[in-house]
Amino acid sequence: MKKIILSSLIVLTLGLAACGNSGTKNTDATSGTETSTSEVTKKEVTITDGNGEITVPYQPKKVVIFDNSALDTINVLGLKDVVIGAPTSNLPSFLTDFETVESAGGIKEPDLEKINAMQPDLIIISGRQRDFLPDLEKIAPTIFFEVDSTDTWNSIQHNALAIGQIFGKEAEVEVALGDLELQIAETKEKAEASGEKALVVLMNEGELSAYGKGSRFSIVHDTFGFKQSDENIEASTHGQNVSYEYILKQNPDIIFVVDRTKAVGGDQSETSLADNDLVKDTNAGKNGKVIVLNSEVWYLAGSGLESLKIMLEDVNQAFK
Template sequence: MKKVVYTLLALVAVTLAGCGSNQKTASSNSETTSNSRAASIMVKDSDGAEVKVPTNPEKVVVFDNGSLDTMDALGVGDAVIGAPTENLPEYLATYSDVENAGGIKEPDLEKINQLQPDLIIISGRQSDFKEDLSAIAPTLYLAVDGSDPWNSTKENITTLAKIFQKEEEAKTQIADLEDEIAELKTGAAKAGKALVVLVNEGQLSAYGAGSRFGIIHDTFGFAQADDQIEASTHGQSVSYEYVLEKNPDVLFVIDRTQAIGGDDTNNNVADNELVKETNAGKNGKVITLQPDVWYLSGGGLESTQTMLEDVQKALE
């Protein structure tokens, strides 16, 4: 009888020890998960300033559409809890059901504070709010440098990849894009001179190298029809007579009105009689670029791919 009692006591002791061990393991796992979530990394923003941000943040508010499409391409879009949903390009429409964090130029600080994000990502349009947003959560400023668009785009992609521990995926996708860029440049070198214009309710602005749409010249390799265009955010105001005078072989058109709304009845550049007299007009080389990508986005993995496909039409 005593042997039976001793055996039962021993079994109870082993069971209790096992439970204690399981509890310690669960506790240890919980601490590891907690520490993993709390881990941080130092990265540089587009101004060269170092910013301490969490790794693998679970709640991110994104104002920069290029960063949003990079996160989407890297498979970490589930972390996005807020964005300027009324200003999303069509290719990012799946994110229209996240919380509206304000306008693309004016973040809703109260709403963002309520969301309690782990990270906020902004670009030039929201730069005036950087200090206010930084008081809510770590705020990372990522923008495309017009004087070096592709390298700055790669830096932004790599920065996001580091934060989300997706560096190998990013390297692969960047390498694929660089192969496409190299192939495009070969064709662009034979395409003649190109001019990039933005049309807004019938009014034209021209953009050259070093501008917000300078990637067409600086990265994709299209020669400029006018190398004296002033590099500025809003472009150089021009007329249809100017377009005829420069006589581009390829005319790239970005319709701002279509991207944000307004009166676009006078925006069909290809139908203009003076444009029809240019080499581009005569040869069917007036290329309308996807407006929501070029005007509202850019600087991301998905948007760069779309831009490549857009300008490729000039070589067909």
């Protein structure tokens, strides 16, 4: 009788132990670390990019990236080693960590043959490579990230969180975005309190374009809170062509300058807006508020976790 009772107790104990181990935790026999079963078995993740929903590999190990903002965010998240290819000849200086990565072609013309040979698990592109999307999709799942210029900050957050979702780094992205949101709120409060009107101008070898809400650099107004000096600027990716006379007529209190020539190379003989006599006669010229932005960041990136910090530092020069 005692043997029967003892046997029953052993069976019951083993049964309880088995139940206790049937949850969502597995222990690595070599390291002793516990791993969620859902993380072990997760193979894919579905996100939304510029074209809609797309299913891609979860935590891909080999990624080719043409979108500098995505490259920026991945770098901040400590995921540099997953990047096997990028347009290395067009990297902003703050992304020099990727200079040793294999070149995947030019920023506007991916090298399809080379990318195919790399056998990536995932490809990430921006608008500059959009025409190549069908060809890239034949090589690997391809994400197209864009920033909605009519809803800049929400769009930027969405893209960053999508990257976090792909690599299992959602919590880290949320913390970084929370810090940025605080900095943005402080900047916006200062901009609105100042009452000063700003004009964003892109220079390209002497040619001038102005940008307002709904356009490429709308973040200055719709996110950072600077009032426009001209509320009627045409909303356009390439901006509204303007003259020095136009700038004088608008008489902005602040002029933010994006120098495309410095970002991509070219004739830099006419790249000093502040030295123009008509610009000198504006409020911005008289008060030393013709502010040259970090053109590499604003023109070649502009929506990654690190680049946003640089952009905030740039516009905050207006308050010094």
